[in-house]
Amino acid sequence: xxxxxxxxxxxxxxxxxxxxxxxxxxxxxxxxxxxxxxxxxxxxxxxxxxxxxxxxxxxxxxxxxxxxxxxxxxxxxxxxxxxxxxxxxxxxxxxxxxxxxxxxxxxxxxxxxxxxxxxxxxxxxxxxxxxxxxxxxxxxxxxxxxxxxxxxxxxxxxxxxxxxxxxxxxxxxxxxxxxxxxxxxxxxxxxxxxxxxxxxxxxxxxxxxxxxxxxxxxxxxxxxxxxxxxxxxxxxxxxxxxxxxxxxxxxxxxxxxxxxxxxxxxxxxxxxxxxxxxxxxxxxxxxxxxxxxxxxxxxxxxxxxxxxxxxxxxxxxxxxxxxxxxxxxx
Amino acid sequence: xxxxxxxxxxxxxxxxxxxxxxxxxxxxxxxxxxxxxxxxxxxxxxxxxxxxxxxxxxxxxxxxxxxxxxxxxxxxxxxxxxxxxxxxxxxxxxxxxxxxxxxxxxxxxxxxxxxxxxxxxxxxxxxxxxxxxxxxxxxxxxxxxxxxxxxxxxxxxxxxxxxxxxxxxxxxxxxxxxxxxxxxxxxxxxxxxxxxxxxxxxxxxxxxxxxxxxxxxxxxxxxxxxxxxxxxxxxxxxxxxxxxxxxxxxxxxxxxxxxxxxxxxxxxxxxxxxxxxxxxxxxxxxxxxxxxxxxxxxxxxxxxxxxxxxxxxxxxxxxxxxxxxxxxx
Ligand SMILES: Nc1ncnc2c1ncn2[C@@H]1O[C@H](COP(=O)(O)OP(=O)(O)OP(=O)(O)O)[C@@H](O)[C@H]1O
Ligand SMILES: Nc1ncnc2c1ncn2[C@@H]1O[C@H](COP(=O)(O)OP(=O)(O)OP(=O)(O)O)[C@@H](O)[C@H]1O
Ligand code: SF4
Ligand code: SF4
Ligand SMILES: [Mg+2]
Ligand SMILES: [Mg+2]
Numbered sequence: 001x002x003x004x005x006x007x008x009x010x011x012x013x014x015x016x017x018x019x020x021x022x023x024x025x026x027x028x029x030x031x032x033x034x035x036x037x038x039x040x041x042x043x044x045x046x047x048x049x050x051x052x053x054x055x056x057x058x059x060x061x062x063x064x065x066x067x068x069x070x071x072x073x074x075x076x077x078x079x080x081x082x083x084x085x086x087x088x089x090x091x092x093x094x095x096x097x098x099x100x101x102x103x104x105x106x107x108x109x110x111x112x113x114x115x116x117x118x119x120x121x122x123x124x125x126x127x128x129x130x131x132x133x134x135x136x137x138x139x140x141x142x143x144x145x146x147x148x149x150x151x152x153x154x155x156x157x158x159x160x161x162x163x164x165x166x167x168x169x170x171x172x173x174x175x176x177x178x179x180x181x182x183x184x185x186x187x188x189x190x191x192x193x194x195x196x197x198x199x200x201x202x203x204x205x206x207x208x209x210x211x212x213x214x215x216x217x218x219x220x221x222x223x224x225x226x227x228x229x230x231x232x233x234x235x236x237x238x239x240x241x242x243x244x245x246x247x248x249x250x251x252x253x254x255x256x257x258x259x260x261x262x263x264x265x266x267x268x269x270x271x272x273x274x275x276x277x278x279x280x281x282x283x284x285x286x287x288x289x290x291x292x293x294x295x296x297x298x299x300x301x302x303x304x305x306x307x308x309x310x311x312x313x314x315x316x317x318x319x320x321x322x323x324x325x326x327x328x329x330x
Numbered sequence: 331x332x333x334x335x336x337x338x339x340x341x342x343x344x345x346x347x348x349x350x351x352x353x354x355x356x357x358x359x360x361x362x363x364x365x366x367x368x369x370x371x372x373x374x375x376x377x378x379x380x381x382x383x384x385x386x387x388x389x390x391x392x393x394x395x396x397x398x399x400x401x402x403x404x405x406x407x408x409x410x411x412x413x414x415x416x417x418x419x420x421x422x423x424x425x426x427x428x429x430x431x432x433x434x435x436x437x438x439x440x441x442x443x444x445x446x447x448x449x450x451x452x453x454x455x456x457x458x459x460x461x462x463x464x465x466x467x468x469x470x471x472x473x474x475x476x477x478x479x480x481x482x483x484x485x486x487x488x489x490x491x492x493x494x495x496x497x498x499x500x501x502x503x504x505x506x507x508x509x510x511x512x513x514x515x516x517x518x519x520x521x522x523x524x525x526x527x528x529x530x531x532x533x534x535x536x537x538x539x540x541x542x543x544x545x546x547x548x549x550x551x552x553x554x555x556x557x558x559x560x561x562x563x564x565x566x567x568x569x570x571x572x573x574x575x576x577x578x579x580x581x582x583x584x585x586x587x588x589x590x591x592x593x594x595x596x597x598x599x600x601x602x603x604x605x606x607x608x609x610x611x612x613x614x615x616x617x618x619x620x621x622x623x624x625x626x627x628x629x630x631x632x633x634x635x636x637x638x639x640x641x642x643x644x645x646x647x648x649x650x651x652x653x654x655x656x657x658x659x
Contacts, residue, residue: 047523185376185549186588189593214593218596218597251522255522259549259550259589259594260577261554263553267525270522274490
């Protein structure tokens with residue numbers, strides 16, 4: 001069932017989501033395409049409301065797409081019969097931002113880690129116990145915590161429990177939606193270290209959603225940058241961080257504050273407002289804040305164009321020397 | 331004389347346990363810090379360390395069961411903690427102003443933005459409405475609200491989070507404060523919007539010659555927007571000094587752990603520190619408050635640690651200060 005195939009593990013094409021709201025249709029995700037290979041980690045970054053979580057929920061099938069397809073292991077998820085859907089629940093797991101909300105306060109930690117095994121596999125009680133012992137060790141949760149209830153654990157321990165629960169079925173794809181942003185800096189560090197280790201040792205493919213560029217850089221192989229539900233740039237982490245090509249990516253990176261006060265930043269000062277997703281502009285989604293915008297940018301939406309085998313950018317001026325045009329300040 | 335000097339501030343929460351016995355949570359345990367005119371000070375520390383409580387005490391906003399046990403907070407030589415409500419009210423929103431974390435909840439939803447900036451001026455000085463309105467427009471322009479004349483007529487719900495935060499900054503500046511206290515002014519804003527707001531806040535502070543006390547979780551904000559930093563743990567300032575020195579050569583074991591936990595340091599091959607449990611304020615250890623978590627604690631740490639001066643203005647509260655040179659190199 002898990003024999004290696006040439007096809008990517010996950011193939012997303014033309015994915016769109018429109019929410020019907022009292023104020024009218026809200027375009028949360030607009031024609032997003034991407035692929036994810038076995039063992040690869042893809043980072044989703046972008047402003048709040050840019051559609052990162054919605055993409056995660058569409059991939060997990062927690063939301064129905066308005067258009068487009070999600071293919072997992074070569075099969076279109078929309079066409080999956082119930083039995084295959086059960087298998088999918090085992091193969092695709094998620095960790096959310098808030099570990100306090102993700103766990104049931106009345107059930108023990110051990111029970112909740114075992115739950116997906118009971119629901120999505122036919123393992124015997126003994127097999128389940130050995131799986132749990134293994135994952136508890138991996139996530140460095142002490143076995144003594146299993147008998148406790150969520151209220152008796154710290155935030156970091158709770159998030160480890162959520163990660164253990166997500167990994168206990170040995171999924172092939174893990175969606176992590178801001179798994180560390182509700183945690184204290186010192187707790188966060190331990191979780192990041194754990195995620196890096198799991199990726200190395202278990203080879204789970206990961207979609208990692210985060211605001212924090214430092215974290216993305218640490219965990220991901222490739223990055224996809226979103227703005228108002230639209231992919232504006234994708235590339236390998238190393239290349240994208242070394243030389244961002246889309247004006248928004250440049251601004252985002254220049255706004256990242258490194259903890260080293262001596263590190264001088266070339267800062268790009270943005271002005272202007274983010275448009276409402278209820279009323280998207282007809283042209284480039286970034287045009288209202290882009291320091292390099294031209295008349296033409298307001299007239300037509302630039303398509304995502306491949307610059308080379310690894311990098312794609314949605315900008316009319318992708319061919320120009322934008323870095324010097326962006327007005328970076330020191 | 332320093333603009334602000336907090337001396338040995340102690341705040342406790344007194345309550346009862348399940349059996350009705352009195353219990354005391356020692357939330358602030360001798361906070362001391364100073365801020366000079368024109369200086370920008372960052373206050374950092376993990377959640378629950380007492381950062382917000384420190385400024386609440388300072389602004390006279392402590393409410394039961396919080397109890398001020400002892401300490402002074404001298405603002406231009408006057409002890410804020412000894413002032414009566416009327417005198418405090420005259421200072422708050424005028425000589426000292428505050429920017430809080432949640433802009434939407436600190437604006438009045440049913441009053442126009444412009445009117446809110448007028449009211450805060452009229453509360454402190456006998457200015458005419460027309461004059462106050464003109465200044466409101468000026469301030470909105472200053473904080474980067476385009477089309478200020480028209481936007482002043484809008485209500486808070488018509489503003490985005492970043493815009494609302496700028497309005498709060500405009501309000502904080504309205505009465506030309508000498509001290510601005512900002513409690514996580516950009517938490518929840520996006521990186522690019524956060525940069526817009528911080529640039530604005532610090533440049534306005536510089537123009538007006540005011541001082542800034544900013545509370546944040548974000549080490550990067552302190553590194554790039556502050557002159558000095560104070561690191562707090564369990565209601566104690568464990569280390570303070572110029573940002574370059576404290577971040578370049580952190581001396582207190584807690585500061586070292588805090589800086590080692592950033593993704594940048596882990597990426598550089600650093601080992602993530604053990605997190606440990608939050609301190610129990612009802613049963614703090616004898617001596618050093620950090621001793622339960624400190625990797626180098628020994629028997630001497632059961633006695634009060636001394637304040638060690640490491641360089642001009644750089645100090646750490648520890649028995650075994652060992653500056654970790656070039657921590658960020
Ligand atoms: N159930 C829903 N109904 C209506 N609108 C929604 C719903 N869920 C999300 N949205 C809207 O869709 C857009 C994308 O939201 P999403 O949560 O995916 O953003 P995000 O990138 O994850 O943001 P954040 O960084 O703040 O988590 C937003 O404008 C949001 O308000
Ligand atoms: N009513 C109360 N009884 C006992 N302890 C309390 C009470 N209210 C607050 N505390 C404690 O006072 C301490 C100081 O809280 P404070 O809000 O100042 O933390 P902080 O450093 O601002 O944290 P954060 O970064 O999460 O905002 C906390 O440990 C909190 O648990
Ligand atoms: S298309 Fe135009 S507005 Fe959009 S990012 Fe490129 S230069 Fe800026
Ligand atoms: S006084 Fe002792 S326990 Fe406290 S920080 Fe220093 S070495 Fe650690
Ligand atoms: Mg989200
Ligand atoms: Mg606080």
